[in-house]
Amino acid sequence: MAIDENAVVAACSHLPLIGNEDGLIPAFGLYLTRHYADFYNRSSFEAVRQVEQYRPEAILQTEAGLIEAGMLCAFYTFGGIMLSQEWEAVVTPMIESDDDWVYGVIAVVNSLGWGKWRLEQLIPGERLEISIANSYESAGWIGHYPRSQRPRCYLAQGGCAGIMNLLYQGDIRQAPALNPDYFQEIFHSPGSFRCQEIACRTMGDDMCRFVTTRTL
């Protein structure tokens, strides 16, 4: 592993992620948004809780929708980051193997304030295990709701699946066009990766853990 995560975070911290007069934050070749984590948290969690209360039979579909949103976010955000000049300047010089792309994108994520992501295991093309010590989704749930009976980090699940699909179901290294057709091709085809959150702080676990494997 050749990626120096501290160096990546240090370099990214020097980039001014502030809005312009159009209300956009152009960075990493894409447009970022900056808002309170709890804005997202409350929006998604309240929707889920309403479904749990009034249409419990629809909870899996509701959660699937939130995870799908996370995968779309990962496709454009992680994909855009890995195609950006910032990536080329900061991460590319450290890359020695294909797997370093995974370490690299996690290093960039750790500069974005989404919690501390840690790569626990990578079997290239097969399996990714990530832990997050302080995911903002779990922090949001813990701050507002009682202990959960099910994992609640929907966006992070989509993010983990996104990393594997971009690298091992598609090939972001070939700089493909990030468009809806390509999203469908690599996220919704036989063998696409899906993530399962196997432990979650909202359920009383010490950290959130995510295992990403291929669908059968």
Added chain:
Amino acid sequence: MTSTREVACLHLENLELVMVVDCFGDHRIVEVNLPHPPEIADLKRLTDVGRQTILSDLPRPFFRIDCPGRFLLTGIIGDPKVRFTLRQAALTKAPKIVSQAVRELLNLKRKGAKR
């Protein structure tokens, strides 16, 4: 959100401007292959610059120059490919604004200009 890389090309004064369709459906991002790679000294020629960030310690030094009302220019020192992310107000004048900035950056004379 991000840009896609579906493109349209525009040739202007010997420059190839690659218009990238972004997630708003606009051609807000314009990539240009400069006639030669920019150096740090070149960046100082740009006018009406707001915030300027140059990460010169990186193995591939990165620059990010914000010109309010016009564009954000990003690139790597020594790499001829630069990227303009235009402001909304500048979209209708994109080719003119980009070609003017490139001329400033590389100290080029306008084609056909009187000397």
